[in-house]
Amino acid sequence: MSERLCPRDEAEVVEAVRWAVSNERTLDVAGTGSKAALGRHIQTDLTLDLAALAGVTLYEPEELVLSAKAGTPVAEIEALIAASNQMMAFEPMDFGPLLGVAPGGGTLGGLMATNLAGPRRPSAGAARDHALGVRAVSGRGEAFKAGGRVVKNVTGYDLPRGLAGSYGTLAAFTELTIKVLPRPETVETLLVLGLDDASAAGAMSAAVGSYYDVSGAAHVPADIAARIPAVAGAGRAVTALRLEGVKPSIVHRRGKLEEILRARGALSFLGEADSLAFWQAVRDVAPFALPEGGSVDTARAVWRVSAAPMAGAQIGAALREAGAASFYDWAGGLVWSEMADGEPHTALVREAVARAGGGHATLIRAAAPVRAAEEVFQPLDAITGGLIRRMKSGFDPGRVLSPGRMYAGV
Amino acid sequence: MSGLVMPAPNADVLARRAQIVADLRAIVPGEGVIDTETEMRPFESDGVTAYRQMPLAVVLPSTTEQVSKVLAYANANGIPVVPRGAGTSLSGGALPLADGILLGMGKFNRILDIDFENRAVVTQPGVTNLGITTAVAHNGFYYAPDPSSQIACTIGGNVGENSGGVHCLKYGLTTNNVLGVEMVLITGEIIRLGGKHLDSGGLDLLGLIVGSEGLLGVVTEVTVRILKKPETARAVLLGFPSSEAAGACVAAIIAAGIIPGGMEMMDRMMVHAAEAFLGAGYPLDVEALLIVELDGPEAEVNHLIERVAEIGNGLGCMTLRASTSEEERVAFWAGRKAAFPAVGRISPDYLCMDGTIPRKALPLVLSRMEEMSEKYGLRCGNVFHAGDGNLHPLICYDANKPGELEKAEAFGADILLLCVEVGGVLTGEHGVGVEKRDLMPSMFDETDLAHQQRLKCAFDPDALLNPGKVFPVLHRCAELGRMHVSGGKLPFPDIPRF
Numbered sequence: 001m002s003e004r005l006c007p008r009d010e011a012e013v014v015e016a017v018r019w020a021v022s023n024e025r026t027l028d029v030a031g032t033g034s035k036a037a038l039g040r041h042i043q044t045d046l047t048l049d050l051a052a053l054a055g056v057t058l059y060e061p062e063e064l065v066l067s068a069k070a071g072t073p074v075a076e077i078e079a080l081i082a083a084s085n086q087m088m089a090f091e092p093m094d095f096g097p098l099l100g101v102a103p104g105g106g107t108l109g110g111l112m113a114t115n116l117a118g119p120r121r122p123s124a125g126a127a128r129d130h131a132l133g134v135r136a137v138s139g140r141g142e143a144f145k146a147g148g149r150v151v152k153n154v155t156g157y158d159l160p161r162g163l164a165g166s167y168g169t170l171a172a173f174t175e176l177t178i179k180v181l182p183r184p185e186t187v188e189t190l191l192v193l194g195l196d197d198a199s200a201a202g203a204m205s206a207a208v209g210s211y212y213d214v215s216g217a218a219h220v221p222a223d224i225a226a227r228i229p230a231v232a233g234a235g236r237a238v239t240a241l242r243l244e245g246v247k248p249s250i251v252h253r254r255g256k257l258e259e260i261l262r263a264r265g266a267l268s269f270l271g272e273a274d275s276l277a278f279w280q281a282v283r284d285v286a287p288f289a290l291p292e293g294g295s296v297d298t299a300r301a302v303w304r305v306s307a308a309p310m311a312g313a314q315i316g317a318a319l320r321e322a323g324a325a326s327f328y329d330w331a332g333g334l335v336w337s338e339m340a341d342g343e344p345h346t347a348l349v350r351e352a353v354a355r356a357g358g359g360h361a362t363l364i365r366a367a368a369p370v371r372a373a374e375e376v377f378q379p380l381d382a383i384t385g386g387l388i389r390r391m392k393s394g395f396d397p398g399r400v401l402s403p404g405r406m407y408a409g410v
Numbered sequence: 411m412s413g414l415v416m417p418a419p420n421a422d423v424l425a426r427r428a429q430i431v432a433d434l435r436a437i438v439p440g441e442g443v444i445d446t447e448t449e450m451r452p453f454e455s456d457g458v459t460a461y462r463q464m465p466l467a468v469v470l471p472s473t474t475e476q477v478s479k480v481l482a483y484a485n486a487n488g489i490p491v492v493p494r495g496a497g498t499s500l501s502g503g504a505l506p507l508a509d510g511i512l513l514g515m516g517k518f519n520r521i522l523d524i525d526f527e528n529r530a531v532v533t534q535p536g537v538t539n540l541g542i543t544t545a546v547a548h549n550g551f552y553y554a555p556d557p558s559s560q561i562a563c564t565i566g567g568n569v570g571e572n573s574g575g576v577h578c579l580k581y582g583l584t585t586n587n588v589l590g591v592e593m594v595l596i597t598g599e600i601i602r603l604g605g606k607h608l609d610s611g612g613l614d615l616l617g618l619i620v621g622s623e624g625l626l627g628v629v630t631e632v633t634v635r636i637l638k639k640p641e642t643a644r645a646v647l648l649g650f651p652s653s654e655a656a657g658a659c660v661a662a663i664i665a666a667g668i669i670p671g672g673m674e675m676m677d678r679m680m681v682h683a684a685e686a687f688l689g690a691g692y693p694l695d696v697e698a699l700l701i702v703e704l705d706g707p708e709a710e711v712n713h714l715i716e717r718v719a720e721i722g723n724g725l726g727c728m729t730l731r732a733s734t735s736e737e738e739r740v741a742f743w744a745g746r747k748a749a750f751p752a753v754g755r756i757s758p759d760y761l762c763m764d765g766t767i768p769r770k771a772l773p774l775v776l777s778r779m780e781e782m783s784e785k786y787g788l789r790c791g792n793v794f795h796a797g798d799g800n801l802h803p804l805i806c807y808d809a810n811k812p813g814e815l816e817k818a819e820a821f822g823a824d825i826l827l828l829c830v831e832v833g834g835v836l837t838g839e840h841g842v843g844v845e846k847r848d849l850m851p852s853m854f855d856e857t858d859l860a861h862q863q864r865l866k867c868a869f870d871p872d873a874l875l876n877p878g879k880v881f882p883v884l885h886r887c888a889e890l891g892r893m894h895v896s897g898g899k900l901p902f903p904d905i906p907r908f
Binding site (some may be wrong): 004005006008012016022023049052060061062063064085090115117121125128129138140143144145147149150152153154155156157158162164166170181182202205208210211213245256280304307309330333337357358359360361362377380381383384386388390391393395406 | 526530550574578579583595599601608609610612615618619638640665706707708713760767768769797800839841850853857862864865868880890893905
């Protein structure tokens, strides 16, 4: 592991980056390192460890806004806002279980740098949809800010959004301002049992396209459902439709949805506790979890594919040829696939996505040498790649910030 | 035009006008190129009619290929390009340049694909915002962002400005509802970003394009997500004896975990103006009027209406009426929606401002605005997207009285600076354009602006796309690219290391 530089404030982050630029040293921009195995595998001279930049600096529940230093643990923020019955509505997933890292270890900076989302993504958006403001240090060794602290703002380019998902390759976040929202009072889940993947896509489309505010729609085939305790008892594939809100509303909506879905398969139901457990398992991809301390280098490869919702099942079917097991979130538009072994079958995946009308496939879990050699993110066409390289040159001309973490040369 | 400085026209381009028009006609034949003064007149300004400028020529392409060729030609010849949708900008975003091509996208007016199963619509950019909703309404769907110009404004313009509307707190702005675009760069190259899927896993170029005010490229196709229309919507009118009490009610509703579909506030002047204009039935004895709309499944709406009523009563509201029919709900909104024409009736001209503030600062901001109103001797009414803190002060003036426009503009600038001072921003949904361009340094320092411009440089290094908008000073990209690092190597900083 490379030497870690641990700045204590933004001024020290500036100093560290300026030093790296003038001495031509590369920095791996990191928080606690909980997602170190995500993205392309890179080796840098040092690690820029931002974990010491921690603490919530502003929280005004009535204004729906929270600011915190980049190294603030996500778990701390979630606990704080839960006490005011609020949440990060984008339901950030925890990559820990998938990557063999202890759960609950991420920071706010890491959350935004990887643009986390969860099952509520179709209705509530991803982290980038909740990014209001940012302070950061670019690879030029300059501190800058963008956005603001109000929920409606179009002043200048939306850099808070653009930097979300940039994996530290353009700038190191020092402080972030996000939108928070009220937590639903309660949650229940309607299950349709025994559907195949394609029928499930139709059922989810009907449910999400109804009046009844479905805030999560996932389909888990039987063999994978067996690995999720909340639904293992069904013994069949489950297509799960989440209803959140006030109790009288849920009762009404559940009744209406049952009318819509009755003809498609046997119906069942999860109460609040089982619902919370089930959706957390879907969010964190628990069926493909590595035991804590397990190595991604020897694990089965895992892909995350974002596609048009009705195209998900087709992609799952194509990957089954390589022995992959898949389940679906986002009403079918998010495919999680675990390959038969460590071989990622990248060409097969890219072709399946292209044939299904396009989308974005990310190699989430693979051995370091694989992630060093392959394109981890959806490959860019030459023109878009040129734009991104020029953005890198503008923000980080010396290519000192996590170079290559997303794309070679960026 | 009052004191607005635009980039000096390139004399060489002006001198070559006849040749340029001929070259453009070779790309966009027939009536696609307009160069006579009479025919160009409708394009000389957008929604900000105080600013006017005749363009070099107006080009109205109808295919992506034509857009590509026009931009490549402009790039090769150093000619600025100003993209325009319906021309409803409230910040002067489509103000032409004397040496620039005005690129009107109105002929891109077809919806290409309606996909209910994937809840997406693929459309050309010249389709109106409301046109998308109209095209999917037969199946109970709609497109959520609803700027008040939605009858006229185009989806391409919405992408450029990241337009909002009264429902953004619950349903988001344009950026949260756009899934993909096809876009032409200044080089003429065509890129596609996103599609019918949700997040792409890489850098969010799409998110940077939305709200970039035509400075990064020209959008030629847009994919948006559509939503099922809520089963029910009901509105509550709540009148309060002070703006503080109304503000407290807004805060209490949100603190109770309720996110209304819309939550609007009007001050006394606006209530009276709206009532005089169309007799909406608003109470005239209140200092502040709230319209709170709950939407969703019927059982939920009825439940939440009761909770909002309890909150209002607990905070001393003077009038409280919940709509009991769709007609009544629409009537509650009619006065708010007619706010602008209502002011037009009591004042020959008005300026509409667009700052956003932290909601808790509302009483302070309103009282300071009253002081400003006295100082400038101009009346000012307020409508307020109360849920998200987006303030629309309407400054009344008479353009025929010498100096009044300048006074109104100075009043407006003071209001926006006040918004920034209390922790807010210059624009919540109208964009920076030319109108707020010179106020940008009040929010952003030079380093902040330089980083924004570096994004611009990645797309448009010669600053040919919509120059003179958004940035008070557009630095040369070569200058921005230079890195100022001390000569030798810096010593290792005194930072903890392990």
